[in-house]
Structures are given as C-alpha cells and as structure tokens.
Amino acid sequence: MKKNYFLFLFFLLTTALFHAQQVNNADTYLDSLYTSSSSHHKNYKYKEAIESALLLIEESGKAKNDYYRYQGHKILGGSYNDLNDTLRAKRNYEDALASAQRTEIDTLILGAYNNLGNIYSEDTNTTQIGIDYYNLVINLATRLGKTENIFTPVVNIAWTYLDNRQYKKAWPYLERAWELFGDRNDNLSRSQLATLTGRYYVGINEPAKAKPYFEEAIQLVEEDSLILQASVVYDEYSKLLYSEGNFEEAFLALEKFQDYNSQIFEQERIRQIEATNIKFDVSEYQKNLEIARNEQLFKDEVIEKSREKMLIMVISSIVLFIILLALVRIMISRRKLIKELSNKNEQLIQAKEEAERLSLLKTKFFSTISHELRTPLYGVIGLTSILLEDKSLKNHETDLKSLKFSADYLLALINDVLQMNKMESNLVKLENLPLNLKELLKSIVKSFEFTRLQNKNNIHLNIDPAIPFNLIGDPVRLSQVLMNLVGNAMKFTERGNIWINAEMRNADKEYASILFKIKDDGLGIPQNKQQIIFEEFSQLKSANYNYQGTGLGLPIVKKLLLLFGSEIQLESEEGVGSEFSFEIEFKKDLNVQEELVQDIMNIETSFTIAEGLEKNILIVDDNRINQVVTKRILEQKGFKCDICDNGTIAIEKVKSIPFDLVLMDVNMPGISGLEATRLIREFNSSIPIVALTAVEIEEIRDEIIQAGMNDIIVKPYDTSVFYQVIYRNIPADLVST
Structure with missing residues (x-):
C-alpha cells in the first residue's frame, strides 16, 4: 500500500462531488463505463478495471468528452501504480492532467497534479519532483481560493519527508496540516495526521511526545473501525513500545496489528507480499x-x-x-x-x-x-496468451504481443540470473536426452519472429543434411547457448541479416562433431572489446545506440560450452558484423531407427477431447490469478475444471469426486502439494497427479517423483507444452488425435 493512498481518497471524494453534477448532462454509456471501472479498481480487480478504463478512454475520445477521458486515465494510472508499473502509471497520470486542463475544471487539475506527486515522491531519485507537484497543488489551490484542497498536498509533503528521514523539513508541514485540519469531524484524516506526528517524534528521539499521538490515533481508528489505518498505527506503536522496553505492551500492540492485518482482504495482502519479497535486503x-x-x-x-x-x-x-x-x-x-x-x-x-x-x-x-x-x-x-486468442481483441493484438514479449524478456532475464548463480554453485549438469537438432533450430528461429519483425531483419537457417538424426545431448542447455547468441545478433542488427548454420565436421559410428555458426552483418565488435564481452555484466556502449541487458548472455554461453567440452570463437570487424562459432561432439543413439524418428517428427501435437466423456480436472493452487489462467487454458480444450486453494480441500475432493487428473501446486500454505499427494496416494494410486511449480525443476524433481506425482509443469509455461503434458497423463480413452 503506497503511503499516499489514504490522502488520495480525499481527492476521490472531491472529484466525486463534481462528478455528481456532471452526470446529469453526460452520456449514460460513458457514465456506466466509469462506474464499472471505478468499482473494479476499488475491489482490486485490476484486469477488469484496466479493460473498462481503456474502453472508457476510447469511447470518450469518440464523444470528445475530456471529463470522462480524465477519469479513464486516472483509473488506469491508479491500477498500474498498484501493480508497480510506474512507467505506465506516470504516462496515464500525465494524460489525465492534459484532459483535466482541457476541461478547465480546477478540481480535476488539482487531483491530477496530486497523483503525479504521488508517483514521483515514491522514488527516492525523483522525490523532489513529487514535492514540486504537491507545492504546485498548494499554490494553485491558494490562488483559486480552494483552501479545502490544500490539506492533502501539505500532508503528502510531510509524509514524503518522514519516509526519507528528513524530520526538520517535515515538521513545518505537519504544523500547517494541523492548522488546516482545524476542528473537522474526520477521524480517518485525524488518525493519519496523529500517526505521522508520532513518527516525527520517534524520528527525533522524543518517544515521550510520540506516545500520546499514537494513542490518539488508536482511539480514532477503534471508534470508526478503520481496519487498514489501524494496522499501520498499531505497527508503529508496537515499535515505539519495544524501543522503550515495554515488551508486554509492545506484544499486545503487535497482536492488535496482526489482528487488523489479517482482516485486510486477500488480494491486497497478496499484492503487499509480492511487493515486499522483491525488496529483500542483501x-x-x-x-x-x-x-x-x-x-x-x-x-x-x-x-x-x-x-x-x-x-x-x-x-x-x-x-x-x-x-x-x-x-x-x-x-x-x-x-x-x-x-x-x-x-x-x-x-x-x-x-x-x-x-x-x-x-x-x-x-x-x-x-x-x-x-x-x-x-x-x-x-x-x-x-x-489467452487474450491473444480472443478475436474480439484483434485491435489490441499488437499491444498484447508487445506485452507478452516484455513478459518473456523478463522471464529470460530471471533465467539468466538464476543460470549464472547455479553455474557459480556448480549445480548445472548436462543431461543425455534424444536431440532433434533440426526441430530445435526451427523452434529458436520461430521464437525470434517478433524481434525479427521489430528490427526488420532476415534470418537464414542452414542445416547440413548430413547431420545424423539420432543424436544424444542436452537440448535445454544447447538451446540456451543458441538463444543467447541469436538474441545477441538480433539485438545489435537492424535492417540486416542473421545466419544460423549447423555444419557436419566429423563423424564415425558412435560420435558426430557439429560446427555451429551464428553470423550477422550488424555493428560488429571493436578488437579491443572482444575479450571483455565474455566477462559478467560487461556490455558494449555506442554513441548511436542504447541497448539494454544484464551482460550475462555471453558469459553464460562461455560457461555452458565448457560443460560441452567446447569453446566459443569470435571473428568480428566493427561496422561489418560478427560471427560466433563453436563445435560440439555428440554421441549417437545406435538403438533408434530413422523411420521411427521421422514418424515422431511428423506427429502434430493437436488433440481433441473424445465427445460424450467426462473430462474433470482438479486445479489446486493458492494463487487466484493462477487459478483463473489455468482454468481458462483448460476450458479452451473442452475440459471441465474444479478449483480449490489448499491441500486439505483437495484431498477431500479427490475422495468424493472421480477426477480424471489433478494439477497440484507444490508450494502452498498449510499442507503442501507434496504432502497432499502422499496422502492421496494412500487411498488412490491410479489418478494422474501433475505438479505445478515455479521452482527450478532440478531442485525439486526427486521430491516430486518420490511424493507420487506423475509429471511436472514449470510455471510460467508455453501453452503447447502445457497441453502436451496434460494429454500425456490423462487416461487414453478420454482423448483422440
């Protein structure tokens, strides 16, 4: 919960009063969209809120109604801010300000400035910009004679200085806030102001002065049952008591904090946990x-x-x-x-x-x-992925593809960091699995289609027909090497060409040596930089380009190739292009027949559910969003789904309902997915149970198999791979190819 959330409610109430005056003359449809999106946002249904707000902006644009355009951008900004997407939040708040200025409605303009102040004040690098926006609200409200709008930005400035431990700067604004508050009958604002004052005195080491303010705030929140504010007050009060050595009272205050905190609904609690986990202090x-x-x-x-x-x-x-x-x-x-x-x-x-x-x-x-x-x-x-398949969203296909590309990029970034960490800990081991080199290279080319179109490049794939069909290797690690090299070539090439070559070098009855070359006609690499690019977190800098990345791709490639017993070679000329090459010796699988491999390669992974049969799948996941995503993906293929959010309920459902398959999340509060599976296996040994986990598969594979699970799906997953695992484990009489 951001620090200015409560005071932002003041501006919501102010604009709501003006909205009541505007509805009489506004289009009924626009007003219904505004009411719907606002309701979804207040109830933390961000997907629905964003969809309704986007539609509101589109329709109000057609109607040339800047009032509702302001409301749509304001709700979008608030939703993205809650989801920690500050860039989109800031952009929408700026659009809201532009719409408000066109309406020439003072209340809307003041609210827009305050929202921008909230965004910038949360970032320590832009705190002063946020304070400038708050001062802009104060000066504008003073000039317009709207004194009732001064209280909020004054408190926000004090709050910002307190969060940054600038107590001397915070005090004048706290004094002015008390003067502006006067004798208002507003327990919420008074409890917030009392809490901030208590924090100020704690910050300057005067706990005796802080205590009465905290006690006053507690009395106010108890009177009006202000659950969220009560949680904040008791948290700060327990810390004060603990610092004074009043451990028993501190414990009681902490219990009250926990009690109120537990009453906050689940969506908000999940959002706070996710935001807090990212701030782990190393x-x-x-x-x-x-x-x-x-x-x-x-x-x-x-x-x-x-x-x-x-x-x-x-x-x-x-x-x-x-x-x-x-x-x-x-x-x-x-x-x-x-x-x-x-x-x-x-x-x-x-x-x-x-x-x-x-x-x-x-x-x-x-x-x-x-x-x-x-x-x-x-x-x-x-x-x-689900939205991309919705034909009604065809107009947003480009935006959705960009969103998916960004999410895939973030996932790849996470995997790079984890990969480097595992290598440093000597946890990476190569596996010996059947390797379809032709299909692997085609999949890699296909995965870069979006980037290729974006950079207007051409990809040329050349596979030596003499390469054997029955190779054995680690397709995952080889794919990581090639994906990093192709991605690097794609990133530094615009309106050019990328060549991917696989060439047969040497072969005998048991082994085959293959030379891989990734070539581009992009920027090229200066001679004096060709060594440092293989060091961790090293990147080339150019005056004409600005490329983003962690600098981990080539170091990962170098370390993975060492596992294969190979080395990366580089030939490059600045302004002409670069060529990365490496050679790997693969073992042949002498027990595999070529005809069988070709048959497997020609099988399409498209399945349909046999008609007239019950196809019940139980989804066990404690994350509501994950439940919705998994259910919708399965329902697209005609499955009937049931949902529960913990292992105890899952066990009871399996006892009473004949499910065809169970998708079991591994990490859940209470009974974990592993323990729930062991208990199910005590009375049902035949039902297929597939593990759903976001943990690295190497870390938990043995535990999953020992618990009695049949298969594993790693989140987030590719939809086609997800379906393959489902069809592989569901009873054969329920599917047809």
Missing part, C-alpha cells in the same frame, strides 16, 4: 563478505610477517654463540607468532565456513525469488 550478505575479504588480507599480512621473523631466526642462529640473549628473545617472539598465526587460521576457517553459509543463503535466496517472480509472470504470460 546488504548484510555484502557486509559479511567484505569482512571475509579483510580477514583474508590480514592473513596474508601475518604470513608475510612470519617470513620476516623466520629470516631473523636464521640470522640469529648463525650468531647463536655470540648473542645468546638475542636467541632467547627470538624464540619467544617465534612462539608468540605461531600462536597468533594459529588463532588467525582458526578465524580464517570460521570466515570460510561463514562465506560458504552465505553462499548457500544466496543460492536459497535466488531459488525463493525465482518462485516469487515466476508466479506473477505465470499470470501475465498466461492471460496474455
């Missing part, structure tokens, strides 16, 4: 790592000193008979040095163990964050 890890480095330097210094002392001992031994006293001193010094070195060695061992522990924590962190990032991406990619 500063402690970095600090400990720096300590380990310093201790290593200290050890080197100790060793160097030890060498010097040993030299002194050698010299002293030569003059042993001359300076006996010097020998004694040297021996004492040597003993002390050995003891010191021993202590430092113990500290070094402890530092090493701590560094290994932190490395393990980092690996666990990446595993957890991958799950938390992939779960919402599952909803974005799934819903976008």
